[in-house]
Amino acid sequence: MPKASSDAPDPKAKQPRRSHAEAREAAIAQIVDIATQEFVEKGLAGARIDEIAGKATKRKIYYYFEGKEELYRAVLERAYRQVRESEAQVDIASGTAVEALRRLIEHDVHYHARHPELVRLVMNENIHRAQHLKQIAALPSRNHSVIEILAQLIARGEAEGSFRAGIDPVELHLNMTALAFYNVSNQFTFAHNFGVDMTSETALARRASQVADIIIAWVTHKD
Amino acid sequence: MPKASSDAPDPKAKQPRRSHAEAREAAIAQIVDIATQEFVEKGLAGARIDEIAGKATKRKIYYYFEGKEELYRAVLERAYRQVRESEAQVDIASGTAVEALRRLIEHDVHYHARHPELVRLVMNENIHRAQHLKQIAALPSRNHSVIEILAQLIARGEAEGSFRAGIDPVELHLNMTALAFYNVSNQFTFAHNFGVDMTSETALARRASQVADIIIAWVTHKD
DNA sequence: TATTTATGTAACGAACTAGTCCCTAACATT
DNA sequence: AATGTTAGGGACTAGTTCGTTACATAAATA
Incomplete structure (x- = not known):
């Protein structure tokens, strides 16, 4: 069999001539992608390292991460970083304050609906009493940006x-x-208990x- | 050592002269109690049958339940039954509708705070896409009572x-x-991210x- | 009294799982 | 080109975990 030189997206294709630094980033991103799916689906205890990927990827995991928990923290940190980045992009300057608040709230509802993986990770973290979140040093400072936006x-x-x-x-x-x-x-529990669809x-x-x-009724009502 | 006849709450005391039916109920209640703690703490996958209790209790578990999942369903069903029972006891008849609604809402907030085990079980169930909840036939009908109260x-x-x-x-x-x-x-995540206490x-x-x-601002505002 | 039901103790095994070892390939450096 | 370094494929292992079983025994029931 002659070696075919092709640039078709073959999953088994080895990307040749890639620097170690590039390969490293690509490998880590790939691992975190897959691990996110698994942790989101089954939680920390339910997730199986063996099923995050084949044996090949498993070897990579232990090459780049200390173990299951460090991988979980990496997944968690990336998900949080992405929320904060999205939040900073909502226009809160134009129109009235009420209009801006409505825009922010509707963005929030849609963001959560479009990113169930974040919601599930946060649920998981709360089941574990935020013990992994607490080990991520970078987070606390980032959260205050949201509060400052709201204060303004x-x-x-x-x-x-x-x-x-x-x-x-x-x-x-x-x-x-x-x-x-x-x-x-x-x-899932609400839809089942009350027979309503919440995803359409x-x-x-x-x-x-x-x-x-x-929220607007609450912030604007005056008694 | 003479046998001391005492009615002090000795955990090892065997309650004598109990019918099989009574013993059965007591054993099941004891198992569900302990299992609730374990499942609430660690979730379904994280919970360890061997650590739910000593070997004696483990023997009982497999005597009365098919396995881990049936035990989990029993825990879930009891927790749900208890919420519904409590909800039915709030006085919604006296005073104005606004006053009654306020009473119901404050009861809800306090009930959730006093029963974190229910909250954690429901979270868990949502992580599993309500798959165990769906296997409990008795639940859907009970839920409509809440809705009827609100409709009134x-x-x-x-x-x-x-x-x-x-x-x-x-x-x-x-x-x-x-x-x-x-x-x-x-x-846990909120308290950590924003440095506030929510439990006092x-x-x-x-x-x-x-x-x-x-909620009252929302149901009463007229635009 | 005989029988069934319940339960305490121990041990077992099959399946599973996180993490490791060895070895080879790809890349970097001189 | 030779040598060192980084990356990873495949098999293996040491330790768990669920579920079962064997055995003994005591209490309830017939």
């Missing part, structure tokens, strides 16, 4: 006279996220709008 | 003129539960009140 929005809303006084940005974030998160995290585009659009209604 | 409350609120028209009882339940549930389910009595009371504010 609250200040603007108050200045515009639409928001009532005394809204806590952390509490606002908690309430927004709870509604966006639960819709994904508990979709229609249901999602209605949900995003309703969550925004709820 | 909505009708009363509309009649009293305090609620706006068109509130869906399932959506109302979804929103209430989301806020009550998230507070417990995500307490003060924090819980404030939270219960705030969740009620949010």
Whole structure:
């Protein structure tokens, strides 16, 4: 059999002439990709290193990572980094404060729905009392950016006279996220218990709008 | 050593003169108690039958249950039964509809906080896409009681003129539960990420009140 | 009294699983 | 080209874990 020189996407193809540094990055990204699927599907204890990939990839895992838990932390860190990156890109400057808040909330609902893997990883982490999250040093500082965005929005809303006084940005974030998160995290038990579908585009659009209604009703009502 | 006749709560004490039926119930209740702790702590895959209790209890488990999964289902069913039983006991008749709704919501927030084992079991079940829940036949019918209670409350609120028209009882339940549930389910990641405590009595009371504010603002606002 | 039901103790084995060892190939350096 | 370094393929292993079984015994029931 002659060696065929082809650039077709053969999964078994060995990418030749790649520097060690490139190969390293590619290998790690590949491992984290596959591991994310497995951990998201079965959790930390349920995931099987052997099934994350064939024996070949298994060998790579122990070459690049200390073990199952370090791999899990890598998966977790990347998922969190991606959320924070997406959050920073929502336009909160244009329109009224109420309009900007609605945009942010609807983004949140859609982001959670489109990224169930993040939701599942966070659920898992809470089952483990955040013990792996605590070992990732980089995270705490990044979280404050969300709170600062909300604090600005609250200040603007108050200045515009639409928001009532005394809204806590952390509490606002908690309430927004709870509604966006639960819709994904508990979709299976809720759908089964109450016979509703929560995944269709229609249901999602209605949900995003309703969550925004709820939060806005709360921040704008004056008693 | 003479046999001491004592009625002190000795864990090793054998309750004599118990019928087989009584012994059976007691043994099953004991197993489910211990298994609940283990499954709540570590999830289905993480739980270890050998560590649920000593060898004696292990022997009982396989005497009364088919295996790990049937035991897990028993744990799940009991936890769900207990929620539904508690929900049916809230007074929703006295006072205005708004007052009754507030009572129901605050009960919900407190119940979730006092029963983290339920929250964790439900999280687990969602990670498994509700596959074990679906095998429990008794549940779906029980869930409709909650919805009926809410439907009555909505009708009363509309009649009293305090609620706006068109509130869906399932959506109302979804929103209430989301806020009550998230507070417990995500307490570890949220507390770590934003440096807040969510478990103190003060924090819980404030939270219960705030969740009620949010839902009531939403059902009563008229635009 | 005889029989069934329940349960305490120990041990077992088949299947599984995280992690390791050896060896070869690909790349880097001189 | 020769030698060193990095990467990984395949098999193996040491340790778990679930589920079972054997055996003894005590209590409830017929």
